Amino acid sequence: MSYIVVLLFSLGVCVVHCGRHTLQYDISLVSSYSHSVPHYTITAYIDGLQYGRYDSATRRGQVLIPSMVIPSRSTHLKHMLLQIEFAQKQEVAEKQKMESLMGFLNKTHGNGEFHVFQRKFACELHKDGTISGYDEIAFDGKELMTFDRERVVHVPVTQEALAMTQLWNRNYDYAKINKLYMENDCIENMKMYLLYVSTDLERKVPPKVKVSSSESESGTKLHCRVYGFYPRDVEVKWIKNGRDEIHSEEAAQILPNPDGTYQIRVSVGVTPEEGATYSCHIDHSSLEKTLVVPFEPSHRSASRILILVMAVLFFAFVALGIFVTGNRKRRETFNVLFCTYPWVVWPPIP
Structure with a gap:
């Protein structure tokens, strides 16, 4: 099922060649529903390779890499079902965050307008076994806040997000939940997926x-x-x-x-x-x-076109010359024959 995903800001994704593995989730939530844009979407990447997708239109997950589809393994199937259930619960949580942001930013629904909440969440496993990650939140294409894993707090990127991050850090456990998931479940999922997609990650297609x-x-x-x-x-x-x-x-x-x-x-x-x-x-x-x-440059193309036109004209003049010369000879032949044999009826000469 194809659809349009609204991506208003983009931050780099480091792949395996950077010396680490990355599992990343791109989350997008649109305030007003459109048939061309799913209300809520999650796109999942492993080392830059898109392997899964979830959207609120179907409320189902879609595995995009054949090597990860292993229905005969009950543990694998159970894992996939749990991921879909997690995505459905996450949809409710992200909607609450978006409503909260819209309140702080004095944004409203209706009048044909729509707003977009976006989030990039990732965990990273380095060669030496250390773990890192990031969580970045944007609204209507403008980055608002990031996650500081060491201090376990959200950090505002803009002044208008200051009050919002203070509220989240003071009254909610968003930062603690992020840290636990980033350092545990996310890393475990990454290790599992790497076993299935190693061949796909080694694939190379020239540009x-x-x-x-x-x-x-x-x-x-x-x-x-x-x-x-x-x-x-x-x-x-x-x-x-x-x-x-x-x-x-x-x-x-x-x-x-x-x-x-x-x-x-x-x-x-x-x-x-x-x-x-x-x-x-x-x-x-x-x-x-x-x-x-x-x-x-365009002038080179124009020169080529001019040369082509001149060549066509040259051959046209040559053809015309041959035609005129042949026509003249036919008339001379007609005159000779008509004078010699006046009773012969010849077809008209053009």
């Missing part, structure tokens, strides 16, 4: 690349779209004259595709210079060396 440009009042923008790659980690950058990196003012997000691969678009603003060259450089674990895709 496809498309470069383009667009013009606006602010100037020229170059776009490098990299898509269809796996695993998630990738480095994409624009290089001028083969050596100078062009920094992008836009934050590039790595987004998931329905087939389990990923995509990203990196755009930079440039001022075209005579003789300057631009190229998109892509580094990915599936590639033996950096993939370099040059950008060809």
Whole structure:
């Protein structure tokens, strides 16, 4: 079942190549229901690989990796059922948090408006056996608070979230519950899933690349779209004259595709210079060396089109010349034959 997931903020996911394993849950809650956007969704990742999903439209979980579907094992099936039950209970808890946030932020329902509560929760297991993690909460695309595991408190990111975090830290056990789950259940689940998805995590799919440009009042923008790659980690950058990196003012997000691969678009603003060259450089674990895709300015394309048009016109003139020459010879032949044999009726000559 396909649907649109509203993601208004994005924070990095470190995969196994960073020297640690990560189990992450992306939670999204929309205030007003729409048939195109499930009211509540949880998307689960193991080392950047999307393996599961839950949404309030079906109130069921969906396993996205075939190797994790083992119905013959009763313990595995029981675990999956418990995860679905946990997701259903979590849906109620997240709705309460969202209502609380909307009250503090003076947000209301209705009038065709909708609001989005988002949360990223993860536990991380390092090579030396130590544990870490994060819990980040955003509202309408703006990050509000984070979780401090060492002090077991929520920390405001913005001034408007100060009163909210003080209330949570003083009157609720959210922080303690987060710490217990992060250091125990989350880690145990991660170890279990890694046994099933090790082959999937080793899979490598090279990226496809498309470069383009667009013009606006602010100037020229170059776009490098990299898509269809796996695993998630990738480095994409624009290089001028083969050596100078062009920094992008836009934050590039790595987004998931329905087939389990990923995509990203990196755009930079440039001022075209005579003789300057631009190229998109892509580094990915599936590639033996950096993939370099040059950008060809529009005037080069125009030159190619002009050359093609001139070639077509040239051949058209040649064909016309042959036609005229042949036509003239046919008329001369007609005149000779008509004068010699005037009783022969010839078809009209065009």
